[in-house]
Amino acid sequence: MVPATVASLEGVTKRYANGTLAVRGVDLAVQRGDFVSLLGPSGCGKSTVLRMMAGLIAPSSGRIEVAGGGETGDIGFVFQEPTLMPWSSALKNVMLPLRLAGMARAEAERRARAALDSVGLAGFEGSYPRALSGGMKMRVSIARALVTKPRLLLMDEPFAALDEITRHKLNNDLLKLWEAERFTAVFVTHSVFESVYLSRRIVVMAARPGRVVEDLAVDAPYPRGESFRTSAEYAAHCRDISQALDRAMGT
Amino acid sequence: MTVTLSANEAADAPEENRAARYAGLTAEGWFRILAPTLIGVLALVGWEAVVRINEIPPYLLPGPLEVWRALIREWPSLSVSLLVTLQITFAALFVAATLGLLLSVLFAQSRIIEMSLFPYAVILQVTPVVAIAPLIIIWVDDIRLALLICAWIVAFFPILSNTTLGLNSADQNLTDLFRLYRASRWQVLRRLRLPTAMPYFLAGLRISGGLALIGAIVAEFVAGTGGRASGLAYRILEAGYQLQIPKMFAALVLVSLTGIAIFLAMSLISHLALRHWHESALKDRR
Ligand SMILES: Nc1ncnc2c1ncn2[C@@H]1O[C@H](COP(=O)(O)OP(=O)(O)O)[C@@H](O)[C@H]1O
Ligand SMILES: [Mg+2]
Numbered sequence: 001m002v003p004a005t006v007a008s009l010e011g012v013t014k015r016y017a018n019g020t021l022a023v024r025g026v027d028l029a030v031q032r033g034d035f036v037s038l039l040g041p042s043g044c045g046k047s048t049v050l051r052m053m054a055g056l057i058a059p060s061s062g063r064i065e066v067a068g069g070g071e072t073g074d075i076g077f078v079f080q081e082p083t084l085m086p087w088s089s090a091l092k093n094v095m096l097p098l099r100l101a102g103m104a105r106a107e108a109e110r111r112a113r114a115a116l117d118s119v120g121l122a123g124f125e126g127s128y129p130r131a132l133s134g135g136m137k138m139r140v141s142i143a144r145a146l147v148t149k150p151r152l153l154l155m156d157e158p159f160a161a162l163d164e165i166t167r168h169k170l171n172n173d174l175l176k177l178w179e180a181e182r183f184t185a186v187f188v189t190h191s192v193f194e195s196v197y198l199s200r201r202i203v204v205m206a207a208r209p210g211r212v213v214e215d216l217a218v219d220a221p222y223p224r225g226e227s228f229r230t231s232a233e234y235a236a237h238c239r240d241i242s243q244a245l246d247r248a249m250g251t
Numbered sequence: 252m253t254v255t256l257s258a259n260e261a262a263d264a265p266e267e268n269r270a271a272r273y274a275g276l277t278a279e280g281w282f283r284i285l286a287p288t289l290i291g292v293l294a295l296v297g298w299e300a301v302v303r304i305n306e307i308p309p310y311l312l313p314g315p316l317e318v319w320r321a322l323i324r325e326w327p328s329l330s331v332s333l334l335v336t337l338q339i340t341f342a343a344l345f346v347a348a349t350l351g352l353l354l355s356v357l358f359a360q361s362r363i364i365e366m367s368l369f370p371y372a373v374i375l376q377v378t379p380v381v382a383i384a385p386l387i388i389i390w391v392d393d394i395r396l397a398l399l400i401c402a403w404i405v406a407f408f409p410i411l412s413n414t415t416l417g418l419n420s421a422d423q424n425l426t427d428l429f430r431l432y433r434a435s436r437w438q439v440l441r442r443l444r445l446p447t448a449m450p451y452f453l454a455g456l457r458i459s460g461g462l463a464l465i466g467a468i469v470a471e472f473v474a475g476t477g478g479r480a481s482g483l484a485y486r487i488l489e490a491g492y493q494l495q496i497p498k499m500f501a502a503l504v505l506v507s508l509t510g511i512a513i514f515l516a517m518s519l520i521s522h523l524a525l526r527h528w529h530e531s532a533l534k535d536r537r
Pocket of ligand 2: 047
């Protein structure tokens with residue numbers, strides 16, 4: 001496959017209205033089908049970069065291009081909190097992006113059921129968010145982001161609030177979905193282990209001002225599973241990335 | 252591809268309340284009904300006993316049985332008045348709810364409209380209704396319409412302010428999500444802001460229900476002192492002039508019962524509307 005750029009940032013700087021310089025001079029090109037993690041300490045502008053890619057906020061200067069970003073549903077976004085509508089069932093929550101785009105109810109429902117099924121939630125269509133566990137709510141959130149078949153899936157520390165066991169399971173399931181649906185993933189995390197396990201490429205950021213300091217490849221093959229998690233290769237990558245993170249936080 | 256739910260996640264899901272039910276209510280539910288009822292019965296028995304033992308004459312303090320007899324005896328005139336008060340109260344509540352909702356939606360569309368009009372809603376709220384009721388009763392010929400306006404003035408504000416607050420309380424991330432999918436203003440209002448405002452609106456409705464009754468009663472008193480017949484408050488005045496104290500109590504009992512009924516009705520509406528999702532409807536769960 002010829003790598004095509006799905007999203008590119010050139011010299012992107014963001015200064016918020018209150019004067020905070022969140023990121024400065026960020027260059028980043030994300031290739032089609034890649035799994036990229038943005039790793040860095042709190043406040044280094046990871047969320048800011050992600051939200052600019054989604055078009056939720058505008059950069060103060062620099063250029064951002066997202067292929068197909070003009071179409072609704074071409075970008076999926078998963079927040080740290082599940083961000084579900086508590087007054088709607090899981091099914092209705094997943095139908096939302098399609099309904100907002102004007103799709104007929106029956107067709108939207110068919111696709112939403114399929115999306116819920118694909119994240120392992122068949123049978124929970126009628127459940128309201130309050131009856132679901134944290135992990136299940138996050139699955140609904142992922143199903144909602146994937147229901148439009150986005151080219152680009154942006155995730156902002158989606159599993160940070162989950163317990164370790166659930167987090168491992170969701171990491172595995174996310175990789176399965178990624179391999180099956182071939183979307184491009186940009187995943188924000190502050191966990192070295194999570195970023196190594198998931199990604200093909202790790203972009204390390206530093207704070208004050210937020211900027212990209214290192215760009216490292218994790219060249220282990222997919223599918224990755226528990227054997228990868230316990231391999232020497234994994235440990236070596238974790239050590240390298242930890243050191244890169246230390247350097248980022250030291251400078 | 253086989254993505255499945257882990258037992259760990261399923262085990263974490265909150266469980267619905269499985270407490271045993273007796274005739275549709277949990278033990279706690281029955282206790283909530285029976286305990287206050289018992290207190291009420293004890294109070295009535297004590298009241299009757301005090302009146303009988305001390306031989307208090309009915310024109311000073313009638314016992315509950317005497318009040319009950321007055322209620323039966325005077326039912327023809329009291330029931331007519333009750334109906335008038337109920338009509339005014341519910342009409343005022345309905346208008347307050349409709350106008351409050353519409354106006355808050357208007358406020359939610361633009362900060363400028365909100366900032367220009369909200370102070371006037373506050374003025375309407377802080378002006379005591381007894382002070383303006385005489386004017387309104389003079390200006391408006393139809394006595395029922397005049398009373399309705401008074402009750403509406405009292406009932407309107409909680410709905411307006413609560414709903415306005417609710418419409419502005421949409422979750423920031425959900426708002427971003429709607430923006431990501433390029434939702435129209437109308438879609439955001441219908442699918443995000445109005446549902447978010449629902450519990451706020453219902454809380455306002457619960458307060459306004461009681462206030463509408465108070466507004467109606469106060470306005471009836473004002474009208475009654477001017478000699479114009481209307482609802483239950485007029486009967487209280489009338490009975491007072493005629494020293495028919497048991498009848499006065501009977502009318503008072505009807506006012507209280509009406510207030511309780513309105514509160515229960517609003518609570519029920521609120522519960523039915525929110526039972527699937529809102530924390531306030533989770534009370535009876537563990
Ligand atoms: N809306 C905002 N207004 C002002 N400052 C903000 C805003 N959002 C984030 N910031 C600031 O920008 C910096 C980067 O924030 P963020 O992108 O959230 O970092 P991260 O996600 O890496 O923790 C922080 O210093 C944060 O306080
Ligand atoms: Mg963040």
